[in-house]
Amino acid sequence: MSAMELTVLGCSGSGPGPDSPSSGYLVRMDDHALGLDLGNGTLGALHRYVDPFDLDALLLSHLHPDHCADVASLVVYRRYHPTPPYPPTARRLPVYGPLETADRLGALCSASAAERAEEDLSDVFEFRELSERLRVSVGGCALRACRTVHPCESYAVRLEHGGRSLVYSGDTGACDALVELARGADLLLCEATWPHTGPRPPGVHLSGREAGEHAAAAGVGRLLLTHVQVWYDPADLLAEAKAAFDGPVEVVTAGATYRV
Numbered sequence: 001m002s003a004m005e006l007t008v009l010g011c012s013g014s015g016p017g018p019d020s021p022s023s024g025y026l027v028r029m030d031d032h033a034l035g036l037d038l039g040n041g042t043l044g045a046l047h048r049y050v051d052p053f054d055l056d057a058l059l060l061s062h063l064h065p066d067h068c069a070d071v072a073s074l075v076v077y078r079r080y081h082p083t084p085p086y087p088p089t090a091r092r093l094p095v096y097g098p099l100e101t102a103d104r105l106g107a108l109c110s111a112s113a114a115e116r117a118e119e120d121l122s123d124v125f126e127f128r129e130l131s132e133r134l135r136v137s138v139g140g141c142a143l144r145a146c147r148t149v150h151p152c153e154s155y156a157v158r159l160e161h162g163g164r165s166l167v168y169s170g171d172t173g174a175c176d177a178l179v180e181l182a183r184g185a186d187l188l189l190c191e192a193t194w195p196h197t198g199p200r201p202p203g204v205h206l207s208g209r210e211a212g213e214h215a216a217a218a219g220v221g222r223l224l225l226t227h228v229q230v231w232y233d234p235a236d237l238l239a240e241a242k243a244a245f246d247g248p249v250e251v252v253t254a255g256a257t258y259r260v
């Protein structure tokens with residue numbers, strides 16, 4: 001059994017930056033491939049690693065565009081590819097997301113209000129609702145989720161495979177449920193959007209220090225920081241996280257792959 005590998009398709013917080021698309025990740029193990037979010041620009045990066053037809057499933061933490069905008073381009077790829085490996089209608093891609101996912105992505109893919117009524121995307125996707133009660137196997141991984149603290153319905157997810165565990169925070173402010181979900185995980189991929197000093201509206205994002213505090217409280221093996229906004233210096237957030245968490249910490253970069 002192969003180990004889980006996490007590849008960063010994009011990690012720029014709240015929107016794409018000069019060095020990275022918005023948020024999106026690829027998790028691979030054995031013959032499986034899972035997408036974790038698909039923000040602006042990440043579909044192009046995904047092509048470097050797998051054919052998008054080969055995804056087992058796509059998990060969307062929430063429906064802010066920096067986490068799901070490229071789903072519109074994935075629809076085009078799956079629907080109009082001239083030589084697909086199989087008819088998309090015969091193997092629809094499972095898309096896990098918040099309650100409104102099908103409706104909101106349908107609107108995203110529509111060019112007009114009149115067209116929207118027909119744009120249900122069910123020819124290419126099979127929508128499944130993320131919830132805290134969900135206990136399923138997705139692409140060879142056991143999946144669990146918890147609600148996070150963000151202005152819209154948002155989730156963190158925990159993936160387990162071959163005795164290893166990866167937790168992705170999605171977007172969140174300070175969140176006890178994230179600490180519980182991440183307890184004892186081998187790797188926590190955690191958002192750290194802004195520095196602890198400066199304007200920090202509550203219930204939206206974590207600072208570098210808070211990401212470190214969540215990792216320490218959960219007792220994770222390793223912390224990877226992501227979702228740093230383009231106008232902040234990742235080194236500052238890394239220093240904050242290191243002051244709060246004794247284990248290994250890095251700021252991820254687009255294109256990097258990490259063994260879980």
Ligand SMILES: [Zn+2]
Pocket residue numbers: 013014023064066067171227
């Ligand atoms: Zn975001």
Ligand SMILES: [Zn+2]
Pocket residue numbers: 062064150171
């Ligand atoms: Zn968000």
